[in-house]
Amino acid sequence: MSATSNSPELFEPLNPPPRLLMGPGPINCDPRVLHAMAMPPLGHSDPTFWRYMDETMVLLRQLFRTENHWSFLVNGSARAGIEALMISIIAPGDRVLVPIFGRFGHLLTEIAERCGAETSTIEVEWGAVFDPAQIDAAIQKHQPKLVALVHGDTSTTTVQPLAEIGPICRRHGAFLFVDATATLGGMPFETDTWQIDAVAAGLQKCLSGPPGTALVSLNERVVEAIATRQHIEHGIAPADFEPPLGPKIQSNYLDIPMLMKWWSGTRLPHHTEATPMLYAARECARIALADGLETSFGRHQLSSNALTAGLEAMNLELFGDRAHKMPNVTGVLIPNGIDGEAVRRDMLDCFGIEIGTSFGPLQGKIWRIGTMGYNCRRQNVLICLAALETALLRRGYPARAGAAVEAALGVYDVWDARSTPAALAN
């Protein structure tokens, strides 16, 4: 037994091979974010630590395009933020509607069920999105308290337009929760204008950061609804604390009202904040805002245009509804007779480039190529196309040598000729 032997089993020092992560996320972090994580930690009653928390809230509001005071972090993956909001809003027996257009709609359904919700779903085929009228009709039929919806579902590479959904939900008295993990920072997202009540995201897609913390924002409608479930832990509650009237939230770790107390001026302790993730979130937001959100959206769209032009020049077929394609992830049908996994392996082994496959009905049917955040730049699009061409040729696919990169360069040339700011073509 290793635990009792005299010489412990230690393995080699950490030495990850260099990779270009062009899958659906996580992606390579901006080096400034990696450096931020390595900054010395502070104690959690340190005035500077509290200032960083407050500053992060201000930065997140700008990312989410909201005036919501309650814009903060939930330590865990993006999924932890999703579950925190849903478990805090949903009391057992509440009705929840989930329109499903990919894997992550199933995840929202799954979470709603575990919250004890009476859950209804509507579905479209993977690759499509909903017409707002379909969601309107489903709300009228099911009368949900909460509609939970994914913005961009990386499993299908499609993005659900949201501008009309918020007003529909509000008209019927439902809350709208949106999972913006895969889109925040990569395309317009308007929390307030679109009347989204609660939203969760992560850093590891278009925000150039690591996985490990969720970003959440909720408006006053939600705050009011969950206030009746506001609870304080016995070990730290003041003697005169009156227990709330509403049902207790069924998670302590993911209890949004308790997290709000920690992110408020009272700093009532909850869990030990993940300092490196606070530093990372603050730095990711600063970088995105300093670049300018519009600039970032433009860069993601340009990369998508160049990548798709290159793929089509190889006679590859894109997956999904082109009118609703996410700019940061591109689905490609694996050609008949080509071993998709062998191509992915060649990409990784020969070039150090990772691309993804997908889940469920799309597993082994499509590749997914990400162009997001720090990795969303011309050189990566071109190297990825060149590498894919090579890998396909090795497997006998009749790609015309050089065509993909030429086609992509053509997109960049047109863009440059329009004398758009150079930053866009980075």
Next chain:
Amino acid sequence: MSATSNSPELFEPLNPPPRLLMGPGPINCDPRVLHAMAMPPLGHSDPTFWRYMDETMVLLRQLFRTENHWSFLVNGSARAGIEALMISIIAPGDRVLVPIFGRFGHLLTEIAERCGAETSTIEVEWGAVFDPAQIDAAIQKHQPKLVALVHGDTSTTTVQPLAEIGPICRRHGAFLFVDATATLGGMPFETDTWQIDAVAAGLQKCLSGPPGTALVSLNERVVEAIATRQHIEHGIAPADFEPPLGPKIQSNYLDIPMLMKWWSGTRLPHHTEATPMLYAARECARIALADGLETSFGRHQLSSNALTAGLEAMNLELFGDRAHKMPNVTGVLIPNGIDGEAVRRDMLDCFGIEIGTSFGPLQGKIWRIGTMGYNCRRQNVLICLAALETALLRRGYPARAGAAVEAALGVYDVWDARSTPAALAN
């Protein structure tokens, strides 16, 4: 509204002031761990990433002193690991017993209640611990499925002896869960020998790492008990998946059986693993094991001895049952007439040293001084004593100048004279 203004509010680049964190945690990270976090991330289907996951499991087994295959990470604070294990073991209506001897016993109670458990508690005054016979009697009375117990409760600085508790639980057919957040790496912890069924910990105390991931381990008894709740998300479940017979675990994010599938050879995806936290955990474990656990325990005990000698030389009174004092945190009664918060402020403002106060009945009554992990070393004990002496003198407390450091040095001298390995006196 800042979100729509043309110039975003960005704040200054991250620049945390240098601090010596001598509170109850988090502590200063070992620089090797900070560097590990800043290593380039890998994709989550990368063979090297999977190897790092497997290696981390081997390393955690050695830290926990267990042969439990299922020793892995839960992304979130230590509390996330605690809740994951409890919520996966407890089905609504199950009986749970929590012996409470500080704040974190209240936390376990709180979590058990939110899991829908029928929860019983027994309590001793803060500063004391339980006699095993008290726990035995309570188990016989309440017949719990699970006993949930804190090992070292930093709120009171006392540690509950565990060696007899596991066998008592097993005799009565109860599972034993232990929260070892504040002790793992700082004093002996024997998961298997003590017959502990499930255990959770963090990196940010005696393991010299950051807050942000939990370490968990569970044995085959627990695996068997939760197997009936094994569930697979609809979006990724194979078509022939049969839903389990047991009640669904009421959290998706903290579902241990699903995490086990991700940490198994099948790598069935769950959440996006927090890469920097995997790197950090692997490095923390490597450092602790390379130093040697016994050496680390000795260093924590020596620091505790030196610190307490210094505090007593200032005629300060220690808090809590000395026979069961944690070696890594020391509670000191704030002397009558001294403004405890002013002293803490002076320590921080003049010396950059953070010490803690406590919670609930002990808030403002004691200071808590931590000597753990990377910070557990002679120079820190001495600088902390000298700074505390200065701060006390400024507030009119009659400390005899130099006495504290002399007393601590005396402890180190005796230790050195015994010609114990030099590493211990670091």
